[in-house]
Amino acid sequence: MPLIKDSQIVEDVWTSLDDGAPLAPGVWPIVSLERWQAERETLMEAGVPIGLRLRSDQSPRAIAEELEHFGVIALAFPKFTDGRPYSSARLLRERYGFTGELRAVGHVLRDQALFLLRCGFDAFEVAPDTSPDAWRAALAKIKVRYQSAADHRSTAGRLSRKAVRPAQARTPALSLEPEPCAASWAY
Amino acid sequence: MYRYDEFDHTFVEERVAQFREQVARRLSGELTEDEFKPLRLMNGLYLQLHAYMLRVAVPYGTLSSQQMRKLAHIARRYDKGYGHFTTRQNIQFNWPKLEEAADILAELAEVEMHAIQTSGNCIRNVTADHFAGAAADEIEDPRVTAEVIRQWSSLHPEFSFLPRKFKVAVTGASNDRAAIKVHDIGLQMVRDARGRAGFKVIVGGGLGRTPLIGETIREFLPKRYLLSYLEAILRVYNELGRRDNIYKARIKILVKEIGAKAFAEMVEKEWQFLKDWDVDLPDEEFARIQAYFAPPPFDDLPAVTASFEAQRFENRDFARWVRNNVDAHKAPGYAIVTVSLKPEGGVPGDATAAQMEAVADLAARYSFDEIRVSHEQNLVLAHVRQADLYAVWQGLIAAELASANAGLISDIISCPGLDYCNLATARSIPVAQRISRRFADIERQHDIGGLKLKISGCINACGHHHVGHIGILGVDKKGQEFYQITLGGNADENAVLGRIVGPAFSYDTVVDAVETIVDTYLGQRRNGEAFNQTLARVGFDPFKEKLYAPH
Amino acid sequence: MTAQIVTANRLGDGAVIYLGRDDIWGERLGGAAVARSQDEAAALLARAEAPAHRTNVVGPYLMDVIDEATAPRPASNRENIRALGPTVRSDLGRQAEIPGRR
Ligand code: SF4
Numbered sequence: 081m082p083l084i085k086d087s088q089i090v091e092d093v094w095t096s097l098d099d100g101a102p103l104a105p106g107v108w109p110i111v112s113l114e115r116w117q118a119e120r121e122t123l124m125e126a127g128v129p130i131g132l133r134l135r136s137d138q139s140p141r142a143i144a145e146e147l148e149h150f151g152v153i154a155l156a157f158p159k160f161t162d163g164r165p166y167s168s169a170r171l172l173r174e175r176y177g178f179t180g181e182l183r184a185v186g187h188v189l190r191d192q193a194l195f196l197l198r199c200g201f202d203a204f205e206v207a208p209d210t211s212p213d214a215w216r217a218a219l220a221k222i223k224v225r226y227q228s229a230a231d232h233r234s235t236a237g238r239l240s241r242k243a244v245r246p247a248q249a250r251t252p253a254l255s256l257e258p259e260p261c262a263a264s265w266a267y
Numbered sequence: 268m269y270r271y272d273e274f275d276h277t278f279v280e281e282r283v284a285q286f287r288e289q290v291a292r293r294l295s296g297e298l299t300e301d302e303f304k305p306l307r308l309m310n311g312l313y314l315q316l317h318a319y320m321l322r323v324a325v326p327y328g329t330l331s332s333q334q335m336r337k338l339a340h341i342a343r344r345y346d347k348g349y350g351h352f353t354t355r356q357n358i359q360f361n362w363p364k365l366e367e368a369a370d371i372l373a374e375l376a377e378v379e380m381h382a383i384q385t386s387g388n389c390i391r392n393v394t395a396d397h398f399a400g401a402a403a404d405e406i407e408d409p410r411v412t413a414e415v416i417r418q419w420s421s422l423h424p425e426f427s428f429l430p431r432k433f434k435v436a437v438t439g440a441s442n443d444r445a446a447i448k449v450h451d452i453g454l455q456m457v458r459d460a461r462g463r464a465g466f467k468v469i470v471g472g473g474l475g476r477t478p479l480i481g482e483t484i485r486e487f488l489p490k491r492y493l494l495s496y497l498e499a500i501l502r503v504y505n506e507l508g509r510r511d512n513i514y515k516a517r518i519k520i521l522v523k524e525i526g527a528k529a530f531a532e533m534v535e536k537e538w539q540f541l542k543d544w545d546v547d548l549p550d551e552e553f554a555r556i557q558a559y560f561a562p563p564p565f566d567d568l569p570a571v572t573a574s575f576e577a578q579r580f581e582n583r584d585f586a587r588w589v590r591n592n593v594d595a596h597k598a599p600g601y602a603i604v605t606v607s608l609k610p611e612g613g614v615p616g617d618a619t620a621a622q623m624e625a626v627a628d629l630a631a632r633y634s635f636d637e638i639r640v641s642h643e644q645n646l647v648l649a650h651v652r653q654a655d656l657y658a659v660w661q662g663l664i665a666a667e668l669a670s671a672n673a674g675l676i677s678d679i680i681s682c683p684g685l686d687y688c689n690l691a692t693a694r695s696i697p698v699a700q701r702i703s704r705r706f707a708d709i710e711r712q713h714d715i716g717g718l719k720l721k722i723s724g725c726i727n728a729c730g731h732h733h734v735g736h737i738g739i740l741g742v743d744k745k746g747q748e749f750y751q752i753t754l755g756g757n758a759d760e761n762a763v764l765g766r767i768v769g770p771a772f773s774y775d776t777v778v779d780a781v782e783t784i785v786d787t788y789l790g791q792r793r794n795g796e797a798f799n800q801t802l803a804r805v806g807f808d809p810f811k812e813k814l815y816a817p818h
Numbered sequence: 819m820t821a822q823i824v825t826a827n828r829l830g831d832g833a834v835i836y837l838g839r840d841d842i843w844g845e846r847l848g849g850a851a852v853a854r855s856q857d858e859a860a861a862l863l864a865r866a867e868a869p870a871h872r873t874n875v876v877g878p879y880l881m882d883v884i885d886e887a888t889a890p891r892p893a894s895n896r897e898n899i900r901a902l903g904p905t906v907r908s909d910l911g912r913q914a915e916i917p918g919r920r
Contacts, residue, residue, distance in 0.1 A: 166428065194424070195427055198424035296873035362910075685896060696904075746895065
């Protein structure tokens with residue numbers, strides 16, 4: 081599956097491992113929650129960064145204390161209408177302060193791009209024929225937003241009505257956003 | 268009322284442009300129907316029995332005259348000359364073309380309207396008391412709250428793919444005219460011991476397949492925490508609401524399964540994290556929105572208007588209309604007018620383009636340019652001087668909108684049913700029409716008194732039949748239309764679900780059955796009891812005996 | 819087996835349409851091609867779902883009809899109403915064009 085980050089298709093440095101599949105030297109694995117819980121010690125001793133995969137019915141609340149071990153967390157959408165990963169993403173970013181890559185996998189459509197981004201996702205595994213241009217275009221369509229979310233964290237004295245802006249601090253590599261809306265009314 | 272600023276305009280215009288492009292992609296074949304369907308639904312465009320149907324949001328049921336004229340224009344230009352006002356305070360057009368849908372949305376955007384979030388598993392149009400800002404029993408105008416929620420919920424990134432649709436209703440008064448106990452969230456404005464305004468929060472009400480009355484999970488929520496608290500509720504629901512079974516996916520099922528107390532605890536816990544995050548509106552933003560709902564400049568009038576009293580004395584028809592369709596206003600010398608969309612033999616909630624324009628004109632002239640849509644499928648002119656009531660009445664007569672039946676048995680709520688709706692199992696409109704003809708005699712209706720009759724054409728209960736004093740549900744029995752009758756329901760602050768009286772009635776006999784129920788009530792009634800009071804006293808048996816007695 | 823025809827809505831305006839014998843969609847139910855066996859029904863639906871129709875037709879499905887000598891008639895209430903228009907508005911839908919129905 082192509083991986084979109086920073087509005088480009090990028091090479092995926094991670095490998096999603098099935099539960100039975102062996103670890104290989106030099107491979108950065110993304111493992112299921114079950115495997116993480118069962119093989120925690122082995123995985124941590126493997127000497128490579130570890131990624132975690134959560135199904136939409138697995139809450140990140142369960143691993144809130146362990147986030148420092150993960151370089152990437154992949155949140156799976158079994159279908160695009162399953163909205164649980166949006167909550168998971170916001171929890172990870174806003175409450176638990178996860179700073180690694182937050183990846184949307186599964187049924188990920190560009191019509192959802194803006195929602196994903198706003199909830200704190202910064203990487204998207206997309207269908208093979210997806211063009212990054214289409215993603216960029218989808219994001220550019222709606223520039224305004226009414227509520228605060230994980231993509232913007234300043235809290236002091238701000239209004240909630242904003243133009244979508246590049247995310248701050250914790251997702252520095254993000255550039256999937258449309259042009260910031262410069263008009264003064266946006267703030 | 269609320270006016271779009273540049274931000275809101277941009278938001279809606281971007282959506283129109285986006286949808287125009289999506290329609291073009293569909294018409295050219297670039298998008299399949301499977302891909303396109305969710306996109307058109309996000310813009311309120313359904314495919315019904317005969318054609319597309321466009322559901323336009325009327326936020327908290329408030330319209331300006333200009334907006335109403337635009338709806339009339341759309342009805343005439345893009346549809347077949349009429350529209351249907353729904354129990355969700357929205358309007359539906361029954362015959363729009365896909366090819367023109369984006370044009371319609373662009374026309375709507377010109378008057379600050381849209382069809383966003385009138386479909387799908389998102390937070391739907393927020394409804395409110397249709398007497399907001401005028402009712403004598405009001406703590407605060409609930410539309411401020413509703414508008415705040417509207418903005419917060421618009422394209423909410425986290426809550427646009429909930430387990431199921433989500434409906435919020437707000438009332439600012441203790442008399443509940445917004446049916447808040449049968450919504451996913453009901454908010455009632457209350458004051459705490461120190462006199463500060465806040466909300467009582469009710470969760471998990473709803474009708475449909477599993478009707479439930481909502482449970483109070485918080486007696487008092489300070490106003491400033493509105494959004495963080497809603498966000499906590501929605502997050503708990505988004506994470507834990509059932510997604511394996513569409514019939515069990517509403518929040519009411521979650522609340523019922525884990526219990527209101529446990530649900531409340533989860534919400535409180537989540538809220539502790541959210542309350543001092545940046546979800547809540549800063550005071551100045553709240554004040555900005557509040558300013559739009561400042562009371563109109565009422566004149567200082569005496570409480571009693573002599574000319575009005577004289578007109579009422581001299582003209583019995585006018586007096587009758589006043590008695591039923593006019594309510595007390597909080598400002599002295601003013602009154603609230605209910606414009607009945609339930610003429611004898613008519614389609615409940617339907618209005619022609621000419622009627623919409625007539626109401627728009629009356630509102631512009633006599634009611635500070637403002638119109639309300641009620642969940643009972645009527646229109647409301649909320650701020651009419653008593654001295655102008657006669658002229659308003661004359662205007663309504665000319666537009667065939669002067670039925671003096673608000674709150675009476677012929678003021679029937681009816682969903683579109685099988686005449687329009689793809690999900691229907693039976694027709695509902697013709698049943699409403701026949702009942703209104705059967706009880707055409709207005710004296711008789713008065714004698715019966717206030718009585719809420721509500722009809723749905725399928726188990727989805729858009730016609731709120733469970734909470735009608737008399738409720739009628741259309742069902743299909745081997746290809747024949749049958750009607751199940753419930754008695755004793757109520758949608759107000761004492762909300763209760765009706766109970767099924769017995770076996771269903773055929774299309775031909777259902778009107779007789781209603782008449783039998785009414786006659787039984789009249790026979791049993793003591794000292795001016797309301798229908799539900801008599802029912803509570805005598806029980807179902809006298810009704811059953813009359814309904815199912817062998818002939 | 820009950821006789822069946824294929825109906826759908828036209829993409830552009832949503833109008834109720836039926837698949838005719840010549841593979842052309844029309845608003846007249848009387849002109850619909852009738853399937854009288856399971857196989858015929860499956861073949862008819864397959865024709866309706868052919869890629870060529872996807873840009874002008876939405877949601878084709880089989881519906882039961884009463885197969886009369888002159889022309890088929892809808893077997894269900896719902897399809898009757900779809901075919902003719904709302905029973906509460908005889909001025910709308912196809913019924914408005916049929917003489918003597920108003
Ligand atoms: S209650 Fe059923 S028939 Fe009536 S409008 Fe709702 S879905 Fe349609």
